[in-house]
Amino acid sequence: MALDVGMVLKNPGQVYPFRADVELPQFEVLGDPVRFQDTRVAGEFFCTGDNRISLRGEASTVVASRCSRCLEPVQAPLSADIDALYTRQPDPDDPDLYVFEGHSLDLEDAVKDALLLELPLQFFCSPDCKGLCPVCGANLNHGTCTCQEGNVVTGPFSALKNIVLKDEEV
Ligand SMILES: [Zn+2]
Numbered sequence: 001m002a003l004d005v006g007m008v009l010k011n012p013g014q015v016y017p018f019r020a021d022v023e024l025p026q027f028e029v030l031g032d033p034v035r036f037q038d039t040r041v042a043g044e045f046f047c048t049g050d051n052r053i054s055l056r057g058e059a060s061t062v063v064a065s066r067c068s069r070c071l072e073p074v075q076a077p078l079s080a081d082i083d084a085l086y087t088r089q090p091d092p093d094d095p096d097l098y099v100f101e102g103h104s105l106d107l108e109d110a111v112k113d114a115l116l117l118e119l120p121l122q123f124f125c126s127p128d129c130k131g132l133c134p135v136c137g138a139n140l141n142h143g144t145c146t147c148q149e150g151n152v153v154t155g156p157f158s159a160l161k162n163i164v165l166k167d168e169e170v
């Protein structure tokens with residue numbers, strides 16, 4: 001979704017409100033697929049002169065990823081403040097500037113960057129997710145597996161055994 005900034009450029013200093021839906025492509029965080037769904041942004045923008053546009057607002061989205069422990073799908077709401085400055089020419093001294101062309105100002109990069117700053121590195125389906133059995137891979141939230149019963153490994157080599165088992169999974 002791009003904003004038409006024709007009017008904004010003609011009236012420097014005049015503040016215009018905006019509201020938009022933004023489609024963002026799926027990406028990966030630490031190997032986990034992450035998607036921002038129903039991403040919306042609302043705020044205001046104005047021309048600061050010199051063909052620059054200042055844009056402020058708030059983006060909200062629903063993050064779809066998977067639980068870091070049990071790998072089940074997880075959704076979580078996420079919001080972020082946006083404070084972006086757009087220019088026509090990229091400035092090597094200021095890599096934080098966003099670039100716009102003609103009368104069309106693209107929101108995707110600024111919205112994605114702001115949301116990424118707020119994105120947790122890991123998601124959990126619940127705070128006390130029990131994860132997967134390291135032996136058979138069963139989801140322990142759905143009940144115990146047979147390896148958990150009467151087969152608890154203790155002693156000086158139990159930690160070592162867990163490491164070996166983890167390696168075998170890969
Ligand atoms: Zn989980």
Ligand SMILES: [Zn+2]
Pocket residue numbers: 133134135136137138145146147148
């Ligand atoms: Zn098991």
